[in-house]
Amino acid sequence: MVQSMRETERKYAVPSSSDTSWLSDASWLSRLERVEGVTAVVDRGPEELDAVYYDTADLRLSGSSATLRRRTGGSDAGWHLKLPLPGDSREEIQSALTDAVPDTMVDLTVSRTRGAMLTPVVRIRSTREVRHLLDAEGTLRAALNIDTVRAESLRAEGRRAVWNEVEVELAEGADPALLEAVDKKLRKKGIARAQSPSKLARALDETATAATAVGTDQSGDLDLNPGSAGEQVLAYVREQIRVLTALDPAVRRDRPDSVHRMRVACRRLRSCLRSYRSVLDRHATDPIRAELKWLAGELGAERDQEVLMERLTHRIDGLPEELVLGPVVARLQTWNVGRGTESHQRTLDALGSPRYLTLLDSLAELVEQPPLRAKARKKADKVMARAVLKEYDRLAERMPRALDLSPGPKRDVALHEARKAAKKVRYATEVARPALGKPAKRLGKRIKAVQKVLGDHQDSVVARGTIRDLAVAAQGVGEAGFTWGLLYGTEQAVAGTREQEVPAVWARASAPALRKQLRK
Template sequence: MRFVVGDGFTLPDLDGRDVDATFHDTPDGALARAGVSLRQHRDGTWTLLLPRRGRELHSQAAGAGVVPPDLLDAVTAFRRGADLGAVRTVRSAVHVSSAAGGVLAEVRLLSERGTGRRPRRVEVLPVDGTPEDLARIAGALTAAGAVPDPDGAAPPPEPDDSAGAVLTEALRDGVGRILRHDAFARLRETMPNGDTPVHQMRVGTRRLRSDLQTFQALLDPAWSRPLRAELGRLAGALGGARDIEVMRARLHVTAAADPLVAVDAESVGRIDAALAGRQETALSALDEALRSPRYVQLLDALTRPPRLVGRHGAPAGRVLPGLVRKPWRQLVAGADALTPELPDDDWHEVRKLAKRARYAFSWVPGPEAAVLAKRVAKAQKVLGEHQDAATAADTWLFVARFLDRGDHRLAVTAGRLFERERAAVTRARAAFPAVWAAVCEENTTAWLK
C-alpha cells in the first residue's frame, strides 16, 4: 500500500517500534516493491525482513554498506544482479507490532527522491499482518492526513478486460509464487502450515509452463518457447527435492495407518534416514540451480511484460473459453479411457491432464469455469493420491533392497508398507468414477461446447 502525504506529515502512533537503521535497496526499489526490508544498524549489524512470515535474518557487520553474503544470497530473486545501495529517501520507519510481539507490517515515511528532506509518500510493507491489520494501519494513516495512492499497485484484471490482460496476470501470479518462496527455499524452511517453499515454487513453475502452453496462441513463440524450456529445467530441480519431501511425509503416515498391526519402528527409521540422504543430495542440486546465472536470467525474462500476439486485445470472455477447450478434450479422452486394469503410468498421465485443465479454467472469467475448476480439482486430488501411493509402494521396496537384502525385519516392514500403499491405489481407482461423473455433468460443462 502507498499513500501520498504533505510537507508537515508525521507518522501517527502505530503501536510499534522505531527502526533506526540505513535501508538498502536496488536503484529501482525492487526489494521494497516485494515487501522486503534490508537494513544496516548503527552498530554495523544487518537485518533482513522477509514478507508474509515475519522472518528476520541477522548477520554481523561486514563493513559500512557491505551486505553480508548470506543476506545477499537470500535476496537474489528480488535484485537479480542489480547493485544494492543505501536508500536515501527513507526518513523514518516503524515496525507495527502484534500482541505476541511479531511484526505486522513495516511502515516507511519517504522523502522526495534525491532531496532527503520533504516527506512525499508512505509505504506499508506487509509482513504477518492480516487484511484487518492492514486496514487498521491504513485507517490510522488516512486519519493523520495520508491520501491513498491509486497508482501504488496495479489492480488485477477484471472479467471484462482483454485476454492479454488476463494472461499477463496469470503469468504474474506464477512468477510471484516463485519469487515469494525463493529465499525460504534457500533457507530450507518449512512453512507454519506444514507446507514447504519447494512445493510452492514447484507449483508456480508448473502453472507457468501450463499457462504458456494453453495460451500459446496469444504469445510470441520466440518468447514463450525458450521460457518453457528453462522452466522445465527449474521444474526438474524442484521436483527432485519435492518428490522426496512427499515420500518422507507419507512414510510416517503409512506406517501409522493401522495401529493394530504395527510395523517395525527401527526399520521405518532406516528407510527415512536413507530418504533423508537422498533429499540432501536433491536440495544441493536445487541450491546449485537457484544460484546459476540461468535462473536469474529466467526470472528477468518472466518479470518483463509478455510478448502478446493474436487476439490478445479482444475480451477475455470471448477468447479464453476457446483456448481451454483443447486441454479439456484431452482430459476427457484420457479419463474416459481409464479402467482398473490399466498401468499406474496411464493414471498418472490423466492426473497431469487434469492439472493442466484446472490451471486453464482458473483464468477463464465467469462462475461456470470456476465451478468446473473446483470439480476437476477434486478429481485431481483422487488421482494425486493414486500417484503418491503408487510411487511410495515402489519406493519402499527399492529402498529396502538398497539398504540390506538380508535384513528380514526390514523386508517385512517394506512389504507391509507396500501392501498398504497398493490398497490405497485400489481405493483411489474405485473412487475416481464418481468424482469424474460429477465433473462431466451437463450443467457444469455446457459453456465449453
C-alpha cells in the same frame, strides 16, 4: 547468523503545519479505549538511527516492495531485509553488521534483483523518541516511535528531505486490535496514515532519486481493453511470477511448504503459457516453458521426497505396535536424511545457477514486453472458453484409454499422464475464472477431484517402488521384512481402490452440461 521475525506496524504522516507538542507527552496513550492489557506508557528515551539503503540501479527491490538497509544505532544494528506480507506485516530478516552486503542477503534478494549489483541509494537518519506500551506484568504490547527523519540521496548530490512521522509497531503476540485503537486516537489528533509504505519509498520520492534504467512492468501501456483476453492472461502471469519471486527466499531457508508452493507456481505459469498460446506467441513463450519445466524438476526432487516421507511415516504410525518388526522407523529416517539433504542441495544449486537468473530475466521481459497475438485484444470469454475446452478435450482422449487398460504398469503410466492433463485443465480454468465465472469454477472443482484421485494413485505407485527398495536393503542385512511387505500390500490396496473410484469421478467431470455452459 541470520534471524527472522514478523513485523507488524503502521506509519503515520505528521503534517508540517501541525502542532506536534502533544507527541512529546504520550500519557494520553495510557487512556486508550477498548484495549485490554495496556496499563502504562513508558518513555524509553531518544535513539539516533543511521541507515543506508541498498538497491539495484533500476530499483528492483523497492519496485517489489522489499527493502535492504545497513543500520547503526538503536538496539538492532545490522543488516535488515524486509519482505512484504499481507496487511500491515512484513518479514524482517536480520544479520550482523558488516561493511559489505552479506552473501546471505545477496542470495535472499536474487529473485528480485535478478543478479544485478546492490549499491547505496539513500541515507536516512532518524532521531527517534520511543514510547513502550506495557501491560500489568510489564510486558511490551506495542511501541510508538516519533521520528524526525532526514533523508539524503546517495545518487543525486544535494537532494535532501526532512519530515516527521509516527510508527506504531505491534509486539509479538499482541492483539491487533491495539493497532486499531491507536489509529483511532491518532486520527482524532489529525494524524493520518502515511501514503508511502516505507521511509525509503518517501525518501526516493522526495529526493527525486529515480531509477537509471527501465525495470518496471510496462504492460499497462499495451493498449489492452479492460476485460480483454490479453489483460486477463497477463494478470495471471504477473501474479504467478510474483508468487515465484516471493517464495525464493523461503525456499533458500527451507521453510515448510515453500518448495511445494514454488513448484506449483512454475506449473501454473507453464500451463498458462501453453493453454493460452492464442494470446501469447509460443515462439517467445515455449523457451520459457522449457526453463520452467527444468526449474520445477529441480524443485521436484525435494518436494517428492517430502511427500513420500510423509506418506510412509503416516502408514507406519497407523500400524499396531506388534506389526512393526525390526528397525523400520530408523531405516526410514536414515533413508530420508540422506535423500533429503541431497535433494535440498539440488534445489539450492538450481537457485544459485546462471540458468535460474536467465529464467528470471526472461519472466521479467515477458511482462514488460509481452508477445501479444491478435486475439489478446479480443473479449476474454470466447478466447478463454476455447482454450479451456481444448485442454479438456485432451484429457477426454486420455482418460478412456487409461481406463480400458488392464491393471498393471501400463495402466499406471496412462493414469499418470491423464493426471497431468487434468492439471492443465484445472489451471486453464483458473486463468479463465474472471471471464467465465461459475462454469469455469465448477469445472475446475470437478477436475480437481479427478486430479486428487489420480494423484493418490500415482503416489501409491511411487511409494511401492520405494518400499520395495527399503525391503531389499533390510533383507540384505538380515532385518525382518514383514512390515515392509505389509506396507507394500497396503499401498497396493489403496491403488486398487483409487482405480475403482476414477470412473465415477470422471463421469461427474465429463458431464455434457459443463461443456455446454462453457461454449455459451
